[in-house]
Amino acid sequence: MKRYSHPGGHVFYRKMKHARPMVSHGQGIYLYDSDGKRYLDGSGGPLVVNVGHGRPEVVDAIRRQLEAVAYAHAIMFTSKPIESYAASLAKIVPIPDARFYFLSSGTEVVEGAIKLARQIQQARGEHERHLIIGRRQSYHGMTLGALSLSGRAALRGPYIDMLADMPHVSTPYPYRNPMTGEEFAYQLEDTVLQYGPENIAAFIAEPISGASLGASVPTNDYWPLVRQICDRYGILLIADEVMVGLGRTGRWWGIDHWYVVPDILVTSKGAAGGYYPLGFIAARGSDIENIQQVLGDFNHGGTFSHHVVGAAAGLATLNIIQDEELVTNSARMGVLLGAQLESALGDHPHIGDIRGRGLFWGLEFVRDRQTKEPFPAATHLAWQIWRRAFDNGLIVYYSQGCADGFAGDIIMVGPPLIIDESQVGKLVELFVKTVKGLPFA
Template sequence: MTGTPTIHPHIYVSQPLIQEPGTAPHSAVLHRDTHFIPKKAIGGKGCYIFLEDGQKFLDSTGGAAVSCLGHGHEKVTKAVVDQINQFSYCHSAFFGTQVSEDLATFLVDSTGGRLSKVYVVSSGSEAMEAALKLARQYYLELPTPQPQRTRFISRVPSYHGITLGALGAGGHMIRREPFEPIIAQNTSHVSPCFAYRGKKDGESDADYVDRLAAELDAEFHRVGPDNVCAFIAEPVVGAALGAVPAVPGYFSAMKAICEKHGALFILDEVMSGMGRTGTLHAWEQENVVPDMQTIGKGLGGGYVPVSAVLIGDKIVQVLDKGTGAFRHGQTYQGHPVACAAALAVQRVIKEENLLQNVRAMGTYLGERLMKEIGDHPNVGDIRGKGLFWGIEFVKNKTTKEPFPKVGAMAFLVQETGMQPKYSISLYAGSGTVGGTTGDHVLLAPPYNVTKEEINLIVDTTGAVIRDVFSGV
């Protein structure tokens, strides 16, 4: 398959769009773009995916920062098969399973017990939906109920999931736009902690944090501080901004504002958590413990669909002393095979000391990116933590002016990388600047990546970027 695909920046794309030459598209699958049929993947091992035409593809993004152990890890595969052979499904309304108990215990212990219960579902969006509903129910079950708390505050252009509740809780304008008339209007938004774009010249980190804290406090007062259920944020912003970490002190300041107004503090670690940024939980790096935490991609490493909500004990205690029942349920919650895969992935990370490798290889990846493309005239910023890095593209490096057509350059970089000449994934994102313009790509290799593979990723990424921007 060859040919140059049309770029549709208004469509969220995270896989190659390759046109069948000389034929009309023919597939029963509703692909991400109905005009193109992607190549078929037929196998994978480590950092590589093998395609039907013989192409060996370097999966430097783990799909969407999912494949944290790469592909074909024997220990995880065996755990999944063993669980299927033992018992594959039961409804949680009738029975529990030992594997779900084991996974929950592992996750609770990993927080030092500060988050004391786990609710396992199948996707990041589902986890956020559950967190939103549990936040609301918490206020209804307090000894003195607070039913007026119906609002949430998040950041622009945050992304917290694609289902209607999660989409409404986020601030990603491009993804929200078609569905605004049917999205609940109970979430308002404040600025992200985005030093490259938001920090003023000469402003210290402390002053920047104070300004953002004042903005959040003002938003609480604008909507009524007693009306807010929770503030929601990603510790390292993923798809929406391209691996943007907060400056030191930001999250402790945000949590303090939440506590001041009696609101919950929810961290979305679906993309940045479970080891991706160098600690199992991103919040560990500043010891700012959330009231709830959503996790997903790195939880099961892509071996099965799995996500979870980790729940603080104060919420658990209120629920336990109240109705004792979370009024939310899903057919596949706590699925035994999903729990087995997630537990196997987490055991491998712990037993093979992969978090240390994430930190070491993450530092090396950042240094190599800076050396390889830091001086490129269209690379505005390189940022990240652990094995989670973003590259933002600009039209003018001095003024930070973005390219005018949202997403066009980022998706062109992604599609150029897909070509057999390069055979690398570069995860494109758009709306980096105010949600309406701006381009970035993400890199998120597996936690067991080697130095040699990092070198190949960086060298190939540099070649793709130089190719794409050579005519700009």
């Protein structure tokens, strides 16, 4: 396959040695490169493309908004798209009387959420509460604040001396960690007591683990117990739904699987389906009003916050998800996808676990199924699988480090929520072809 490296070009990317083809266009669940090669987008990049590529409804909404007005600063104006979008979101988030703050990425909403948690606590008179508890296997974003909460050793590595020292607890990982929900809750409580509840502002976690643990689903008692601990010590619960929000797991929100209500919820990736960089923070009306009364303002803002075009794109995307009942489709197609992956690959000698909910699946590759020994980190197996799938015309998402921070290979499958039965079959066929062709040395 022809690969473009643009040796004379002026762009640098994260994966520096990897040459990539030139994308040309997208339609439905497919992307096409400039050579005409077609790729089934089995993960929407990193779980972004919720309503599929080439949707005229979203494109038209963006175009209409651009023609009307492209930018108006949030300190100076509100707008119909922003107000309507927030009103629609208020009906689907689990937080009562929710209020919304719009930003442009997952990292930004996490960064904003930790500042909001701090200010909610200050407005309650809890001025010492400045620590945010994160989890060891987690990812919350690329800025130094969000990375301080994240646990991914390989991503923290070069910047470790620059990160804030935040407490971390274990992450549910049934495949490798037999701890019960109660044991996780004890550990969280121990950590709270060790640092002093009066110093803890919030606990942040992904309701179902994203790339760090590849769609690892906690046991059913985990989230209700976490909620209890947070309530007991006045700690805010932040649900990081950046990857799993808005229907990805077959319910509107990952946390909805356990009927738990967070204090703050953040999401991004699929919010505008990739048509616009968009994310938002949702918080309780009573907490926002308290900040207004006690502190006056939320001391946080950015040039592109509450972007009117982003709101138009988000609203159009949300309308499609509702009109086409894509949350239900995610649940239905998710069952099919999981069953087909299990039936085709469940006995594979190097696949240790297949897990997920809705259209959010992770496959963990191991050298030895009995001992769960991972492949050595230097093999970069997940990356090799990703590349082979790509050559076969299938896009999946890869991640490494689930076993010990460095080794442990995961492939994630999370196609657009519009996928239908025959397309699920095609996706699995391409993935099976990819895996069966691997040498697994």
